[in-house]
Amino acid sequence: MNVIEVRGLDVSYGKNESTNHVVRSLDFDVRAGETLGIVGESGCGKSTVLRCLAGLESGWGGSIHVDGKPVSWRRTRDELRRMQLVFQDPFGSLHPRHRIGRTIAEPLRCMGQEASDQTVRAALIQVGLPAEFAHRFPHELSGGQRQRVAIARALILAPEILLLDEPTSALDVSVQAEVLNLLADKKAEEKLTYVLVSHDLSVISHMCDRILVMKDGIFVDEFAPGVIATGAAHHNYARHLIEASFF
Amino acid sequence: MNAAEPTLDIRNLRVTYARGIVAAVDGIDLQLAGGRLGIVGESGSGKSTVGRAIMRLLSSSARVEADRMMFAGMDLARLGERALRQLRGKQMALIMQDPRYSLNPVLTIGAQVAEAAHLHLGLRGKAAQQAGAEMLARVRIQNVARVTGLYPHQISGGMGQRVMIAMMLIARPRLVIADEPTSALDVSVRAEVLELLDSLVREQGSSLILISHDIRMVAAFCDEVAVMYRGRVVEKLAQLENAAHPYTRGLLAALPDPKHPVARLATLDRALLSQLETSR
Numbered sequence: 079m080n081v082i083e084v085r086g087l088d089v090s091y092g093k094n095e096s097t098n099h100v101v102r103s104l105d106f107d108v109r110a111g112e113t114l115g116i117v118g119e120s121g122c123g124k125s126t127v128l129r130c131l132a133g134l135e136s137g138w139g140g141s142i143h144v145d146g147k148p149v150s151w152r153r154t155r156d157e158l159r160r161m162q163l164v165f166q167d168p169f170g171s172l173h174p175r176h177r178i179g180r181t182i183a184e185p186l187r188c189m190g191q192e193a194s195d196q197t198v199r200a201a202l203i204q205v206g207l208p209a210e211f212a213h214r215f216p217h218e219l220s221g222g223q224r225q226r227v228a229i230a231r232a233l234i235l236a237p238e239i240l241l242l243d244e245p246t247s248a249l250d251v252s253v254q255a256e257v258l259n260l261l262a263d264k265k266a267e268e269k270l271t272y273v274l275v276s277h278d279l280s281v282i283s284h285m286c287d288r289i290l291v292m293k294d295g296i297f298v299d300e301f302a303p304g305v306i307a308t309g310a311a312h313h314n315y316a317r318h319l320i321e322a323s324f325f
Numbered sequence: 326m327n328a329a330e331p332t333l334d335i336r337n338l339r340v341t342y343a344r345g346i347v348a349a350v351d352g353i354d355l356q357l358a359g360g361r362l363g364i365v366g367e368s369g370s371g372k373s374t375v376g377r378a379i380m381r382l383l384s385s386s387a388r389v390e391a392d393r394m395m396f397a398g399m400d401l402a403r404l405g406e407r408a409l410r411q412l413r414g415k416q417m418a419l420i421m422q423d424p425r426y427s428l429n430p431v432l433t434i435g436a437q438v439a440e441a442a443h444l445h446l447g448l449r450g451k452a453a454q455q456a457g458a459e460m461l462a463r464v465r466i467q468n469v470a471r472v473t474g475l476y477p478h479q480i481s482g483g484m485g486q487r488v489m490i491a492m493m494l495i496a497r498p499r500l501v502i503a504d505e506p507t508s509a510l511d512v513s514v515r516a517e518v519l520e521l522l523d524s525l526v527r528e529q530g531s532s533l534i535l536i537s538h539d540i541r542m543v544a545a546f547c548d549e550v551a552v553m554y555r556g557r558v559v560e561k562l563a564q565l566e567n568a569a570h571p572y573t574r575g576l577l578a579a580l581p582d583p584k585h586p587v588a589r590l591a592t593l594d595r596a597l598l599s600q601l602e603t604s605r
């Protein structure tokens with residue numbers, strides 16, 4: 079079953095001669111319970127696709143269906159709740175002068191819901207952080223801890239889908255391993271669906287059931303992670319990317 | 326200079342920053358006579374500090390101590406600022422993560438390579454420009470005529486690294502220190518930049534110190550890899566398979582590897598590592 083169906087998704091920035099056609103009539107589905115990976119180099123349009131799904135972009139063309147229902151540029155609260163976005167740089171996405179507890183409770187308040195201390199404590203504990211971190215500021219946490227906070231905040235509204243935009247690209251490999259394990263645990267516990275975007279093919283192939291290769295606003299290839307090890311035939315660009323990633 | 330003398334001979338280097346309580350670099354030894362040495366480790370382990378200490382580029386508030394700090398028969402610790410300026414660029418060169426910060430922002434690429442040709446080859450005017458353009462072509466920059474007219478902020482990171490390498494082809498330094506030279510580049514550009522760096526080092530018989538957090542890349546590229554953890558070199562390896570220290574083994578196990586898929590990634594045993602630290 080598909081939880082997301084995208085048809086003819088099209089995004090351009092700028093007008094007239096300076097138009098930048100960033101996403102070019104994409105069709106793709108996200109199946110319930112899978113982790114779909116999108117891999118590609120910087121500027122190919124990965125983040126733009128995620129922002130369209132999350133409801134952070136307007137002006138896109140084509141259609142997006144979530145659970146069979148069309149969603150538009152403007153989203154209802156419930157539509158926003160179901161899909162949460164986690165960014166690469168947790169430092170940039172956490173308010174520097176708000177305590178962690180307030181940051182985590184923010185989405186609940188936006189939805190007009192009650193955010194008790196108990197809820198915040200539970201949210202921290204479920205991502206493996208001490209409940210006392212609620213009183214700290216972002217700069218008092220390490221990069222990996224900040225990304226755990228971002229994940230806790232994304233999970234607090236009990237979404238069905240997490241959109242992960244380079245969630246470990248700013249982290250050391252040992253911390254990356256911890257965060258990827260946490261994401262795998264949460265997915266199993268909460269029966270989530272993931273769309274994971276990264277330029278790092280080894281992260282993508284570790285996490286994903288299916289991999290789409292993006293270049294200049296279109297998908298040029300799709301394969302299963304096992305294919306990388308066996309080296310079966312791909313589109314030229316995908317092969318180049320694989321060769322360049324693993325020497 | 327004695328032929329058997331190493332290009333670089335560093336013994337017991339220690340660096341403490343003014344505000345630092347612990348040493349950022351805590352007693353490391355490096356010897357290099359031609360060839361390629363890699364320095365790997367996670368962020369904060371002290372890699373960049375080592376590179377900058379060798380270049381003598383640390384600010385005066387950083388305390389640098391060493392039992393020995395020799396480069397090409399010269400005592401780095403005793404050289405004055407003038408001598409150091411001569412050394413840098415001519416005999417030793419630093420390539421950083423974002424080349425656009427190393428290039429002069431108000432000069433065109435063409436003017437900068439021509440300047441290098443003037444400085445190192447004694448060429449002037451048209452001849453200097455010509456030599457610069459040739460080097461740009463050698464690092465496989467397409468459309469050299471257009472690129473020479475651009476300013477550093479107008480070029481991509483990959484092109485910037487190629488310009489840096491072109492300038493070194495002119496200067497022919499004995500030692501190149503490359504600090505995360507490919508980390509800001511797209512995957513498909515990285516290989517080419519490394520290849521260029523490789524041919525530069527081989528052709529000129531220079532020594533290279535390649536600093537990176539990417540242990541697999543460094544191991545594939547270098548003859549020897551020094552693994553840094555909290556300011557110390559915990560082991561030096563010719564091959565990753567020989568890794569014996571729990572830190573190195575932990576780092577390797579934490580890397581996802583499509584050829585050996587696992588359900589869960591191994592994580593560092595931080596408790597064990599700090600136990601090793603304290604019992605040292």
Ligand SMILES: Nc1ncnc2c1ncn2[C@@H]1O[C@H](COP(=O)(O)OP(=O)(O)O)[C@@H](O)[C@H]1O
Nearest residue numbers: 091098100118119120121122123124125126127
């Ligand atoms: N808000 C915006 N306004 C104008 N151009 C944008 C905007 N966001 C992204 N772009 C451009 O769209 C292209 C794709 O960007 P992005 O989706 O961020 O790529 P990726 O995430 O794959 O690196 C880039 O050329 C980028 O400069």
Ligand SMILES: Nc1ncnc2c1ncn2[C@@H]1O[C@H](COP(=O)(O)OP(=O)(O)O)[C@@H](O)[C@H]1O
Nearest residue numbers: 342344345349367368369370371372373374375
């Ligand atoms: N200018 C500085 N002032 C004070 N501390 C610094 C400075 N530069 C680096 N450090 C500290 O020194 C340690 C080593 O840093 P660095 O050499 O940059 O590590 P790496 O390059 O391995 O990431 C870190 O703890 C870092 O915070």
Ligand SMILES: [Mg+2]
Nearest residue numbers: 124125126243
């Ligand atoms: Mg992006």
Ligand SMILES: [Mg+2]
Nearest residue numbers: 372373374504
């Ligand atoms: Mg560094």
